[in-house]
Structures are given as C-alpha cells and as structure tokens.
Amino acid sequence: MNRRLRLIPQGIIARLVAILLVTLVVEFAISTAIYEQASEFSVREDEARRLAEHLVIARRLIAEQPRDRRHEMADELTTDRYFVRWSAMRPTLPGAGDNQARMREQIVTWEPALARTGLQAQTLPRAGSTIAVGSLRLPEGDWLFFRTIEPLQTTGATYGRIFSSVIIMLALMLLGGLFIRQTLKPIRLLTNAVERFGPGLDQSGPEPELPRGGTGDVQRLVDAFDAMQARIRRLIDERTRALAAVSHDLRTPLARLRLRVEAVDDRQLRGEVESDLEGMEAMVTSLLAFLGGDGEPEKRRLIDLAVLCASIVDDANDHGHDINYDGPSHLELWVRPLGVRRAVVNLVENAVRYGSETGLELTVEDTSVTICVTDNGPGIPEESMMLVREPFVRLDHARQRDTNGFGLGLSIVERAVADEGGEFTLTNRDSGGLAAMIRLPIRPAPTV
Structure with a gap:
C-alpha cells in the first residue's frame, strides 16, 4: 500500500502533469486505433475497386483468346500491381486467409458481374503487410488466378505516424506543464509564505x-x-x-x-x-x-549539555534529594538552553517527587544525544501513557494527590523536545518505576 502511494505524484504540478499525460495517452491510443481501422478499410475499399476493374478487363480479354494463347495474354495482363495466371483447372488458394466474405463482397460491390463467376477472394499476411489472392471462372470453364503484388497495407507509415504523434504528444505535455506551473506559481509563493x-x-x-x-x-x-x-x-x-x-x-x-x-x-x-x-x-x-x-x-546556542545536566543533579542533591548523574564530563550541543533546561528540570522534579532512588544518564550516539531520567516510583499505567502527556492532566490514582502544579510538566517537556526536533518517550521499568527519555539530534552550527 505504501509503495503504491509512493508511485502517485504528491505535488500538485506533478499530479496535473500526470493527468495530462494519462489523458493524452488514452486519447492517442483511441484515435490511433480508430484511424488505423478507418485507414485499413479505406485502403482495402480502394484496392477492391481497382482490383475489380482489372479482373473484369482480364477476364474478358483472356476469354476472347484461343486456349493456346491465354497464357500469353495472362502474362501481358500481369502488371507491377497485379499478378494474373490462366489455369485449365481450378487453382488451389495458398492457405486459409482472412476476411474471405468481406473481400469478395467488396470486389462484387464494384463489379456485380463477377458474382456469377465463382469468385473467391481472401487476404493473406505477407511480411508485416497484407495481400489479396483469389480466383474466378472463365466462360468456357477454365480459371483465372490473381494476386496483388503491392501490399494492401504497410507498417512503415503506421510506425511513422505513431512516432510523430508521440513527439507531438510530448511537446504538448511539456507546454501544458509550463502553463500549469505558471498558473500555480502564486500557490507556491503562498506555500513559502x-x-x-x-x-x-x-x-x-x-x-x-x-x-x-x-x-x-x-x-x-x-x-x-x-x-x-x-x-x-x-x-x-x-x-x-x-x-x-x-x-x-x-x-x-x-x-x-x-x-x-x-x-x-x-x-x-x-x-x-x-x-x-x-x-x-x-x-x-x-x-x-x-x-x-x-x-x-529562543535562539539556539552552543552549550555544554553535560555540565547543564550535572548542575541540575547537584541542585537536586543540595535540596536533600538522592539522585546520581552518569555521563560524560563535557558534551557541547546546539540547543535552546532555557527550553532544554526546563524540560530536564521537570523530569528530575517528577523523579525525585515520586521515587526514592533516581538517576540521570546522558549518552552520545552517532547522530543523537539521549537524556534518560529514571525513578523507582509507582510508574504510569500503560493505558495512560499518552493521556499523561496532555496538559492539565494528573493521574491521581497513580501519583500522590498532594503534589504541586497543574499537570503541565510533561506537556512542557514534550513541547521543548519537539522544538528541538527530538523525541520524548515514557516507559515503565521492569524493575519498577518510570524511565523518561529525551533524544535530541546532533545539529551542525547554524549558518549566519
């Protein structure tokens, strides 16, 4: 499902261009099919008319000749377009052809007299094109065999039309894309604003x-x-x-x-x-x-995050709490100092308020820094993990009721972490208590 969605253009210009492309392709396919079918019929109708005229003339001229001269007359009636042969026996047509009834009907339509000659006519494929073959009976019972030499329909012209049509279609699509882009330029500027x-x-x-x-x-x-x-x-x-x-x-x-x-x-x-x-x-x-x-x-500044965390831990210990710091002595990071300090202070205050054994651990990875504050308190019910992040929410059944504040501590933490582009998670520890984790990305120095 996600892979299918990735194949769909997401930008409005890309989607409009895709719509144009699909529309042009469908229109091109339909018009090509109709054109080729109409062209095929028109070529065959014209060929049937010329073939019918040639057959009428050839039948009459050959029938007027003695039987020993009919071969010569057939040779004389063979042109660059039609091949004609006289036969005393009914000739066998070369294989099963296509459109026998339609081809015969087209010839008879132009020359109805040929309908009484036992006319047989069909089309045969030949090297990517089509030729017509057939036979008819002469007045004395012998037969005339005929075949078109030039193909009724060639593929070269078809491929050329397709190629030129594709070029025109691509040019129109490009031109339409430019017009669409210009039309939607105010929307792009509005998006930037x-x-x-x-x-x-x-x-x-x-x-x-x-x-x-x-x-x-x-x-x-x-x-x-x-x-x-x-x-x-x-x-x-x-x-x-x-x-x-x-x-x-x-x-x-x-x-x-x-x-x-x-x-x-x-x-x-x-x-x-x-x-x-x-x-x-x-x-x-x-x-x-x-x-x-x-x-x-607040503007981001380069601060020593390790010193900031250690000072927060020292301040909590000075107020009579028992909390340990585990991490490097120095770690410089580009952050908003007040927001990050407020977030860490809120987590430490929650930890020392609800647990007797607390700790703050600072670790460094390739692209991020993690601050983890743990306690051994009652934790938070799993079904309330998302609810506790909401402002003005206090889980009285899991925490003491005589605590200070409006229940905004974790909401402030989540907002401060989001401003840094980081991630804030809460998990219950297997040994009991809560683990609050802040993951901050390591950012390069901002460009002036």
Whole structure:
C-alpha cells in the first residue's frame, strides 16, 4: 500500500502533469486505433475497386483468346500491381486467409458481374503487410488466378505516424506543464509564505510577502490567509501582554506574602504557609511556561549539555534529594538552553517527587544525544501513557494527590523536545518505576 502511494505524484504540478499525460495517452491510443481501422478499410475499399476493374478487363480479354494463347495474354495482363495466371483447372488458394466474405463482397460491390463467376477472394499476411489472392471462372470453364503484388497495407507509415504523434504528444505535455506551473506559481509563493509564518512571530517581526495575481480562487485563498495571519498576530500580541500582566500581578503578592510569613512566630504554621507559597509559585511558573511557549522563539546556542545536566543533579542533591548523574564530563550541543533546561528540570522534579532512588544518564550516539531520567516510583499505567502527556492532566490514582502544579510538566517537556526536533518517550521499568527519555539530534552550527 505504501509503495503504491509512493508511485502517485504528491505535488500538485506533478499530479496535473500526470493527468495530462494519462489523458493524452488514452486519447492517442483511441484515435490511433480508430484511424488505423478507418485507414485499413479505406485502403482495402480502394484496392477492391481497382482490383475489380482489372479482373473484369482480364477476364474478358483472356476469354476472347484461343486456349493456346491465354497464357500469353495472362502474362501481358500481369502488371507491377497485379499478378494474373490462366489455369485449365481450378487453382488451389495458398492457405486459409482472412476476411474471405468481406473481400469478395467488396470486389462484387464494384463489379456485380463477377458474382456469377465463382469468385473467391481472401487476404493473406505477407511480411508485416497484407495481400489479396483469389480466383474466378472463365466462360468456357477454365480459371483465372490473381494476386496483388503491392501490399494492401504497410507498417512503415503506421510506425511513422505513431512516432510523430508521440513527439507531438510530448511537446504538448511539456507546454501544458509550463502553463500549469505558471498558473500555480502564486500557490507556491503562498506555500513559502505559510512556511515562514508561525505562531512564534510577534507583531514586530517581518510579515511574509504574499503573492498577488493569479486566478480568482488563488487570490481569495491569499486574502483569506492574510486575514488569518493578522488575526493570529493580534491574538499572540494580546496573549503576550496578558501573560506579562498576570506574571506581575501574581508574583508580586506572592513575594509580599513570603516576606510577611517571616514574621510568623509559630514555626509549624510558618512552615505550612511557606509550603503553600512554594506550591503556588510552582503552579504559576508552570502555567506561565506552558502558555508562554508560543512566544518569540529562543535562539539556539552552543552549550555544554553535560555540565547543564550535572548542575541540575547537584541542585537536586543540595535540596536533600538522592539522585546520581552518569555521563560524560563535557558534551557541547546546539540547543535552546532555557527550553532544554526546563524540560530536564521537570523530569528530575517528577523523579525525585515520586521515587526514592533516581538517576540521570546522558549518552552520545552517532547522530543523537539521549537524556534518560529514571525513578523507582509507582510508574504510569500503560493505558495512560499518552493521556499523561496532555496538559492539565494528573493521574491521581497513580501519583500522590498532594503534589504541586497543574499537570503541565510533561506537556512542557514534550513541547521543548519537539522544538528541538527530538523525541520524548515514557516507559515503565521492569524493575519498577518510570524511565523518561529525551533524544535530541546532533545539529551542525547554524549558518549566519
């Protein structure tokens, strides 16, 4: 099935050219068949008329001669086109021919008097062409044998017509392809504009140049895309300003609350309030990171991924968690640093939250780098592996209910990995727990 689909042209120009080709081939085959059939009939009808006239004359002239001179008269009546022989006995025709009834009928149609002479006529194949042979009875009971010398139909002219028709067909197809390509040029330009356009473009970014001209349908498509582009830019701008306001309005009171909680004398109450504040800050941070993911894209930079992973592990150990790092001391890679760091931090936080034994392993392959974070926690049910990647999803039956956040951690990881053109997978370990794996491609330095 896939192989069959690969044989079908995917581009619109290629498909239209293929349609033109199929149409021309079908039309050529039908017209050639009709032409050849009509040409065959016309040649044979014309040949039958000339042959009938020659037979009438030859029969009369030979019948007027004495029997001992009829051989000489037959030789004189043999031309470059017709072979004639006199025979006292009825001649045997050379093999079974084709179209006996039709050939005889065509001759008799032109000369009805030949119908009373016991006329036999048929066509025989001869070296890729066709000849006519036959016999008829003379008045005294002897016979006249005849045969056409020149073929009724030659193949050379047919092959020549086919070759010239193919050349014309290919020329027309090429010309049609050029016209189609020119007609669809605005669609190609629109496709390029769509590829350059993305939700990550802010209002200040350059707008892709849209094509003008073309057919009415194409121009309406361009206008619709232009209007959609303007709406998307407006929505992005409004969301960016709203996120900035929300970030300020939420973080400011949280900072004030953190300062005021220091004045609480009750250590138990102060600890509970600080825990709630940390939870609120974690939720605000994850929500802003998720909603702000479509903002102006971060530029890729050459960073030491090994140092980044080791520093994340050290920070988790400093906060009282037990996590090991296994990997090289240095590994440079072109990535978006903030996005990759946020993804690894989210996986490490999940691992230390749900497991007591965690680890981060960094490995290098030929074309990719793999970051694997493991834990010995409860894991994730197999039927929920895809669901857990969705935003605002928390599997309470598999995880603790008193955790912070909105359930955006894995969604943020998946988006960050997708931005790098990588792959993010989750699998349950045979020994228990979860293995979260990020595979990033090794990219060359970007060209300036």
